[in-house]
Amino acid sequence: LVLRRNKEENTVIKVKGCVIGQEQIVAVAGPCAVENEDMLKETAFKVRAAGALILRAGAYKPRTSPYSFQGLGETGLKILARIGQEMNMPVITEVMDSEDIALVAEYADILQVGARNMHNFSLLRKLGKINKPVVLKRGLAATIEEWLLAAEYILAGGNDKVILCERGVRTSEPWTRNTLDLSAVALVKEISHLPVLVDPSHATGRRSLVIPMAKAAIAAGADGIMVEVHPEPEKALSDGEQSLTPREFSRLMRELEEVARAV
Ligand code: PEP
Numbered sequence: 001l002v003l004r005r006n007k008e009e010n011t012v013i014k015v016k017g018c019v020i021g022q023e024q025i026v027a028v029a030g031p032c033a034v035e036n037e038d039m040l041k042e043t044a045f046k047v048r049a050a051g052a053l054i055l056r057a058g059a060y061k062p063r064t065s066p067y068s069f070q071g072l073g074e075t076g077l078k079i080l081a082r083i084g085q086e087m088n089m090p091v092i093t094e095v096m097d098s099e100d101i102a103l104v105a106e107y108a109d110i111l112q113v114g115a116r117n118m119h120n121f122s123l124l125r126k127l128g129k130i131n132k133p134v135v136l137k138r139g140l141a142a143t144i145e146e147w148l149l150a151a152e153y154i155l156a157g158g159n160d161k162v163i164l165c166e167r168g169v170r171t172s173e174p175w176t177r178n179t180l181d182l183s184a185v186a187l188v189k190e191i192s193h194l195p196v197l198v199d200p201s202h203a204t205g206r207r208s209l210v211i212p213m214a215k216a217a218i219a220a221g222a223d224g225i226m227v228e229v230h231p232e233p234e235k236a237l238s239d240g241e242q243s244l245t246p247r248e249f250s251r252l253m254r255e256l257e258e259v260a261r262a263v
């Protein structure tokens, strides 16, 4: 189901007036996590002004250490939904546990499966039964085939609204958090009809690399980008090192326009 049957077949996903998978490049932006209402509101306001169409923010955070900030949970979902409504932006947030699907789906317009859960087949199966779009991030060490088969679980369950997201894979390189696999983006666009986003924030882990890699992603054929933006990255509760400031994000959006025109 995940493979294209012909050259023209392209899955187009529409959420609240926002179209993913057509000519227009879609920018998803927002903080790693919902930290509080004020910071989310400020971020949403600024990324929307810069041209972002969709707001992202985690309420359930898959942190490496159980002692790190884990997200605000349901409180975070409520804040996110409220800000999304106020700003008239659809919202994306991660669902980490099958038990939370119904709750997350109540507040989110698009549900995200994080890289660490890409192989969680029971979660994927259950997401095949909802009627909201799902962003499926590539696993930390997943092959392209494993990634597409994970998407197949959702499609096979009856949910055809799947958006793939390349977020880098683990390699021997320690100077970046992950290694952004742009050939996977070009290849997946060639063999699958599903829309593909690229997350240069988690892929690189370094603020200075986010803009160049976002531009490269669009040049490689991605349908959009997902970028972490924080009003004060140095104070972020998670992933500050890779978060753009709103000003940097707005520069990225201007530069992306030129890339999009060229491809
Ligand atoms: C995220 O996008 O919030 C996230 C945790 O990313 P990943 O699952 O790709 O690490």
Ligand code: MN
Pocket: 032, 033, 202, 228, 238, 239
């Ligand atoms: Mn993050």
